[in-house]
Amino acid sequence: MLVYKAFFKIIKKNMAQIAIYFVIFLFLAVFLASIYTDPANMDFMESKIDMVFISHDKDSKLVDGLKEFIGERANFIPIANDEQKLRDALFFREVEYIVRVPKGFTQAFMEGEEIRLEKTVVPGSASSVYMDSLINKYLNTARLYVDNIEGLSQQQLADYISEDLSHQAEVLMLNPDPDKRLNEKRTYYFNYLAYSLFAILVLGISAALKVFNQPDLANRNLCSPLRLRDMDFQLILGNICFAILTCLIMILPSFVMYRGHMFTLKGLLFILNTFVFSLAVLGISFLTGNIVKSRNAISAVANVLSLGTCFISGVFVPRDFLGDTLLKFASLTPTYWYVKSNHIIGSMERLKEEDVRAILTSFIVMLVFAVTAFAVSMVLKKQKYMRQVRGF
Amino acid sequence: MFLHNYIYRLKCIIRDKEFLFWTLLFPIILATLFNFAFSNITEAEKFTRLNIAVVDNEEFRQNTALQRAIKAAANSSGDKDQEGLFNIRYTSKEEGDKLLEDREIEGYIYLDNGIKLVVKESGLSQSIIKGFMDHFMQLSSTLETIIRKDPQSMERGILDKAEAAINYLKEVAPSKSSPDIVVNYFYNLIAMACMYGGFWGLKEVTVIQANLSSQGARINIAPIHKFKIFIVCVLAAVTVQLFEILLLLAYLALVLKISFGNQIGYIIFTCIVGTITGVTFGAFVASVVKKGEGVKIGILIGSSMTMSFLAGMMYDKMKYIISTKVPVIGYLNPANLITDCFYSLYYYGINTRFFINIGVLCVFIVFFSLCTYLILRRQKYASL
Numbered sequence: 077m078l079v080y081k082a083f084f085k086i087i088k089k090n091m092a093q094i095a096i097y098f099v100i101f102l103f104l105a106v107f108l109a110s111i112y113t114d115p116a117n118m119d120f121m122e123s124k125i126d127m128v129f130i131s132h133d134k135d136s137k138l139v140d141g142l143k144e145f146i147g148e149r150a151n152f153i154p155i156a157n158d159e160q161k162l163r164d165a166l167f168f169r170e171v172e173y174i175v176r177v178p179k180g181f182t183q184a185f186m187e188g189e190e191i192r193l194e195k196t197v198v199p200g201s202a203s204s205v206y207m208d209s210l211i212n213k214y215l216n217t218a219r220l221y222v223d224n225i226e227g228l229s230q231q232q233l234a235d236y237i238s239e240d241l242s243h244q245a246e247v248l249m250l251n252p253d254p255d256k257r258l259n260e261k262r263t264y265y266f267n268y269l270a271y272s273l274f275a276i277l278v279l280g281i282s283a284a285l286k287v288f289n290q291p292d293l294a295n296r297n298l299c300s301p302l303r304l305r306d307m308d309f310q311l312i313l314g315n316i317c318f319a320i321l322t323c324l325i326m327i328l329p330s331f332v333m334y335r336g337h338m339f340t341l342k343g344l345l346f347i348l349n350t351f352v353f354s355l356a357v358l359g360i361s362f363l364t365g366n367i368v369k370s371r372n373a374i375s376a377v378a379n380v381l382s383l384g385t386c387f388i389s390g391v392f393v394p395r396d397f398l399g400d401t402l403l404k405f406a407s408l409t410p411t412y413w414y415v416k417s418n419h420i421i422g423s424m425e426r427l428k429e430e431d432v433r434a435i436l437t438s439f440i441v442m443l444v445f446a447v448t449a450f451a452v453s454m455v456l457k458k459q460k461y462m463r464q465v466r467g468f
Numbered sequence: 469m470f471l472h473n474y475i476y477r478l479k480c481i482i483r484d485k486e487f488l489f490w491t492l493l494f495p496i497i498l499a500t501l502f503n504f505a506f507s508n509i510t511e512a513e514k515f516t517r518l519n520i521a522v523v524d525n526e527e528f529r530q531n532t533a534l535q536r537a538i539k540a541a542a543n544s545s546g547d548k549d550q551e552g553l554f555n556i557r558y559t560s561k562e563e564g565d566k567l568l569e570d571r572e573i574e575g576y577i578y579l580d581n582g583i584k585l586v587v588k589e590s591g592l593s594q595s596i597i598k599g600f601m602d603h604f605m606q607l608s609s610t611l612e613t614i615i616r617k618d619p620q621s622m623e624r625g626i627l628d629k630a631e632a633a634i635n636y637l638k639e640v641a642p643s644k645s646s647p648d649i650v651v652n653y654f655y656n657l658i659a660m661a662c663m664y665g666g667f668w669g670l671k672e673v674t675v676i677q678a679n680l681s682s683q684g685a686r687i688n689i690a691p692i693h694k695f696k697i698f699i700v701c702v703l704a705a706v707t708v709q710l711f712e713i714l715l716l717l718a719y720l721a722l723v724l725k726i727s728f729g730n731q732i733g734y735i736i737f738t739c740i741v742g743t744i745t746g747v748t749f750g751a752f753v754a755s756v757v758k759k760g761e762g763v764k765i766g767i768l769i770g771s772s773m774t775m776s777f778l779a780g781m782m783y784d785k786m787k788y789i790i791s792t793k794v795p796v797i798g799y800l801n802p803a804n805l806i807t808d809c810f811y812s813l814y815y816y817g818i819n820t821r822f823f824i825n826i827g828v829l830c831v832f833i834v835f836f837s838l839c840t841y842l843i844l845r846r847q848k849y850a851s852l
Contacts, residue, residue, distance in 0.1 A: 120587065123595040149595070160816070161792075167647040167815060168788035172513075175637075192638040198647055199639075202515040205553075206596050208637055213603050215636040217610050220629065224614045224621045240609040245601035247594075248578075248586045250568050256589065372486045380497055387501035397508040 079288075079307050083314035086284040093283075093375070094276050101272035101326065108264055109333050120247040125150045125203045127173035128165070130157055136182035141234035142214050145241055149210060166196060172203045175211065182230070185215075186222060217241070253425055259342070262334060263422030266346050267391045269326050270411050273354060274382035276322050277361040281315055282374045285365030295464070304461075319358040323351055345421045345435065349414060356410035356442040359449030366453045385411040395419070410445040413438040469692070470700060477672070477704035487667045492712040495661040496719055502657065503724045506650045517555050518593050521567055521576035524558040528579045537604050538577070540631070553600060577601065643815050645729060649784050654726045655810035656781040659803040661716055662742035663772035668705035669750025670764055673840070676701060678849055680761075685852055694845060702747060710743045729814040734822070738813070741829050742806040748836035749802065755843040775803035805829050 087094075127150045131139050153171050155161055165171045174196040184191040193211065197204035217237050221228060228236075253259075288294065288311065297307065327347055331338050338347075360381070368377055386392060388402055389411040395403065406412040417438035424431045482488065522528065522538060529535075541553045559567065564576035568588050575587035575597050585601050587594045607630055614621050676697055678685040687697060717739060720726045728735050750768060757764050778801050780787035787807065791798045798804050805825045812821045 120594070120598075121590040122598065123590070123592040160821075163642045163647075163815065164788065164791070166642050167649065167652075167811075168785055169649065170785070170788055170792075176640075192636050194640045195637045196640050196642050198513060199641075200515060201513045202592050202596070203513065205515040206592060206599065208635075209596070209599050209603070212633060212636055213599070213606070216633045217606065219634065220610055220614065220626070223629065224624070224626055225617055236610075236613060240606045240613065241602075243602070243605045243609050245598055245605060246582060246584045247598055248584055250565060250586050250588050252589060376486075376489050376494075379494070384497070384501060387505050393505040393509060394512075397506075397511060398504065399508070402504055 077310060078302070079310035080314045080317075083284050083288075083311060084318070086287050087280050087318060090280060090283045094280055097272045097275040097279070098325070101268060102329065104268045105265055105329050105333065108261055108268070120249055122149055123203075123206070125173055125207050126153050126169075126171045127151070127175065127207065128153055128155055128162060128171050129175055129177075131177040132179040133177045133181040136177075137230035137234045138182045138185065138218060139177050141237060142211065145214050145238065146207070146210050150207070162196070166198065169198075172201065173197050173207045175207075185218070186230070188222070214241070251425075255337075258334070258337060259422045262330070262337070262342075262346065263418050265330055265333070266350060266418050267415055269350060270353065270389075270391050270414055271382055271386045273322060273326055273350075274357050274385065274411070275378050277319060277354070277357045278364055278378040278381055279374060280318060280322075281358070281361035282365035282368055282378070283371075284314075285311075285362070286368070286371060286374065289366065291464075298464070315358060315362060319354045320351075323354045326350070341427070342421055342424075346418065349417050349421065349435070349439070352439050352442045353410060353414040356414075356445040356449070359446035359453075360410070363449045363453040363456075366456050385409040388412075389415050391415055410442045413441045470696070473692075473697065473700045474704055477701055478707065480675070481668060481671070481704060481708045484671065487671060491661065491664045491667055491709065492715065495657055495664070495716050499654065499657055499716065499720055499724060502653050503726075506653055510648060510650060517552060518597060519555045519557075519573045520597055521557050521559045521564045521573050523561045523564055523576060523578040525561070525579060527581075531579060533608070534579075534583070534604060541600055553596065644817070645727065645814050647815070648727070651727055651814060652780060652784055652787065652807065652811060654720055654724075655807045655814075656776060656779050656803070658713065658716060658720070658739070658810065659742065659779060659806035660772060660776045660781060661713055662709075662739070662746040662806055663749065663775060663803055665705070665709035665713075665743055665746030666750025666753060666768045666772065667765070668709050669702070669747040669752070670754040670761075670768060671750075672698075672701035672705050673751045673754035673844070674761065677755075677844070678847070678852055695841070698841070698844060702751065705747045706744055709747055710740060713739045713743050727814065728810065729817065731813050731818060734813055734818060735810070738806065738809040738826070741826055741833070742802075742809075744833050745802050745806070745829050745836070748833050748840065751840045752836040755840045772803065775801050779804035779807045799828055802829060802832055805832075 127146075129143055129146075129150075129152055131143070133139050150173075153165070155165050155171065162171075162174055166174060176194040176196075178191065178194065181191055181193070195204070195208070197207075214237060217240055218233060221233055221236055288297070298304070327350060330343075330346075334343070337343060364374075364377055364381070368374055385406070388398070388406040389409060390398055390403075390406075391411065395415070398406070403412070417435045420431050420434050420438075538554075538556060542556050543552050557567075557573075559576070561578060564573070564578070564586065567573045568576060568586065571588070574591075574593040575585055577597075578584045578586055583601055583605065585594075585598055587597070611626065611630060614626060674680045674684065676684050676687050676694070678688040688694075714736070717728075717735070721728055753768050753771070754764055757767055777783075778786060778790055778797065787798075787804065790801075790804070798808070805828055809822055809825045809829075812819065812825070816822075
C-alpha cells in the first residue's frame with residue numbers, strides 16, 4: 077500500500093490549509109448552537125416587536141395607557157433620543173418600529189382635532205403592519221369613547237379601553253411541532269457542512285493528485301514494478317477513505333450538540349445524506365484534481381466551487397429567496413440536491429411516501445454526479461496516459 | 469527614470485495572475501454570489517397578504533357582523549397605507565386542518581361557542597390574524613359599554629362610526645434612501661477588496677528588499693535611492709488596485725444595480741483613500757513580519773477577513789454591535805471605516821461622520837507608510 081500511504085502523507089502536508097475550513101465550520105456550528113432557542117412552546121405566543129417609544133407629551137394617561145397596551149406586544153429598546161442613533165438602529169434592525177408622540181397630542185385628541193403620531197419604520201414590513209394595527213386599534217377605541225360619552229376623564233377613558241382590550245380571541249394550536257426549532261438548527265448545521273466539506277475535499281484531493289500527476293514523477297511511477305491498475309486502485313481507495321474520514325469528523329460535532337436527537341430516524345437520514353453528498357463531491361474533486369494545472373490555482377478553484385455552489389443552492393440563505401432560474405441552474409450541482417433533501421428531512425413530521433421518494437431521488441442524482449465526474453476523470457487520465465506512452 | 473520604473477512595475481504587477489485573481493476576480497465573483505443570495509432577502513420582512521380560511525358552519529352564517537368584518541379586512545380600504553390583510557377561503561373544519569398541515573394557510577377561524585383561531589405555530593403572521601380577531605371582539609365590547617351608558621348613541625349612528633377607522637399614524641421616512649440592510653454587504657465587500665490591495669503592497673516590498681528576493685538584491689545595488697524606488701512601487705500598486713476597485717464599483721453599480729446614494733465624487737474619493745490604506749497595510753505587514761511569504765499572505769488574509777467580519781460581512785448586525793458596544797474597535801478597523809464611509813454617504817449624505825472616517829483612514833495611511841519606511845530604510849546586509 078505504498079501509494080495509499082503516500083497519498084495520506086501529502087494530505088498531512090496540506091493539513092494547515094485544510095484545517096482552516098474545518099475551523100470555519102466549527103465556528104459556524106458553535107455560533108448556530110449559541111443562538112438561544114426558546115423551549116418548545118405548545119401554547120400560542122404573540123410576537124413582540126422591537127421598538128422605540130418616544131413621548132413628547134408628558135403626564136398623559138392616554139399615552140401611558142397606549143404604551144402599556146402595546147408594551148405587551150413589544151420590546152421597548154432603550155436607545156437615546158438621538159436622530160443618528162435611532163436611524164442606525166433601524167437600519168441594522170435593532171429596532172423595527174420607532175413611534176413619536178408629538179407634544180400636545182392628548183389635548184388635541186380629546187378635543188377632536190386631527191393629530192397623528194409619527195412612525196419611522198422599514199417601509200412595507202410585516203412588523204409595521206402589525207404595530208400600526210395595534211396603535212390604531214387603541215386610538216380608534218379611544219375616539220369612539222371620546223365622541224360618544226361626554227365629560228370623560230383621561231383616567232376613566234384609559235380604564236374603559238383597557239377593559240375592552242382585555243377581550244381576546246381564543247387561539248388553538250393544531251399539532252404543534254415541539255422540535256421545530258431544533259430541526260431547523262440541525263438542517264442549517266448540515267447545510268453549512270456542505271461548504272466546508274466541499275472546500276476540504278477539493279483542496280486535499282486536488283493537492284494530492286497534483287503531486288502524482290507531475291510529469292516526471294508520473295513517468296517514474298509508470299516504470300515502477302507496481303501495476304498501473306494497482307496504483308489507481310490504491311489512489312482511489314485513499315480518496316474514498318479521505319472523504320469518509322472528513323465526513324465523520326464533520327458529523328462528530330453534531331453528536332455533541334444534538335446528542336440523543338442524532339440517534340433517531342431523522343438523524344440517521346441527515347448522516348446518510350451527508351455520506352451520499354460526500355461521494356458526489358469526491359467525484360468532482362477527483363475531476364478538478366486531474367484538470368487543474370498549477371498549485372496556486374487549487375485554492376482559487378476550491379474557493380470558487382465551494383462558495384459558488386453553496387450560495388446558489390441555498391446553503392447560506394433560505395431557498396425561498398433565490399430566483400427560479402438560479403435554482404434551475406443550481407440543480408446542476410450536487411449541493412442543490414443535498415440541501416433539498418436536508419430540508420425535507422428537517423421539516424417532515426412523519427415519514428410520508430412522497431418525502432421518501434423525494435429523498436431517494438436526491439440520493440440517486442448525487443450518485444449520478446459522483447459516477448459521471450469519476451468516469452470523465454478516468455477517461456481524461458487514460459487519454460493523458462496514452463499521450464505519454466506515445467511520446468516515448 | 470521614474471516613468472521607466474513605474475511602467476515596468478505596472479507590467480510586473482498585471483502579469484501576476486494569482487494575485488489578480490484574489491484582488492479582482494474573487495471580489496467580483498463574491499459580489500455576484502451576494503447578489504444571487506441577498507437580492508430577495510428583504511422580502512422576508514415585507515408584508516404580504518396572509519392566507520387564511522374560515523370554517524363555514526352554522527354559527528358563522530348567523531354571525532353577520534363577523535362576516536362583514538372579515539370581508540372588509542379582505543378588501544383594501546380607501547386608505548393607501550392599508551391594503552387588504554387576508555386572502556380568504558371558506559372551508560369545512562377538516563379541510564382547514566389539512567390546509568394548515570400542508571402550510572397552505574397561516575391559520576383558520578372557527579366558530580364554536582365563541583370565536584377561535586386555529587394555528588400551527590406562533591409567529592408574526594399568526595399574531596396579525598389574532599390581532600384582527602381580538603379587534604372584532606373588543607369593538608363589540610366597546611360598543612356595548614357605550615350603548616349601555618348612552619342608549620341614544622345608537623341613533624347617532626355609532627355603528628357606522630365604529631367601522632370607519634381612522635389612521636392615526638403618519639410615516640416619517642428614516643432617510644432619502646431606504647434602510648436596506650443588503651447594501652451594507654456590498655459596501656463591506658468593497659472594503660474587503662480594498663484591504664486585499666495589501667497583496668500588492670506585500671509584493672512590492674518583497675521586490676525591493678534584498679533579503680526577500682533576488683530581484684530586491686539587484687535593485688539594492690542599482691544607483692537609485694531606496695525611497696524613490698519604494699514610492700514608484702507603491703504608486704504602481706495603487707494604480708492597479710484603484711483600477712480594480714473602480715472596476716468592482718462599476719460592476720456593483722451598473723450591472724448589479726446596487727444603490728450607493730448619489731455622491732459619485734465622494735464615493736470615488738472613498739475608493740481612493742481605501743485603496744491606499746489597503747496597499748500601505750500590505751506593505752506594513754510585509755515589512756513588520758519577518759517570516760516567509762506564505763506566513764505573510766496568511767496574516768494578510770487572516771487580518772482582512774477578521775476586519776471584514778467585524779465590519780459585518782458575515783453577519784450584518786456585527787457592525788452595529790461593535791459601534792454601540794465598543795466603538796473604539798470600529799475606529800481601529802480600516803475595513804469598518806471604509807464600509808462606514810459608504811454607509812453614511814448612502815444613508816445620511818455628506819456629514820461629519822463621513823469626514824471623521826476619512827480622517828481616521830488617513831491617519832492609518834500615514835502610520836502604515838511611516839512604519840514601513842522606517843523599517844525599510846538603510847538596511848545593510850553582511851551577506852545574502
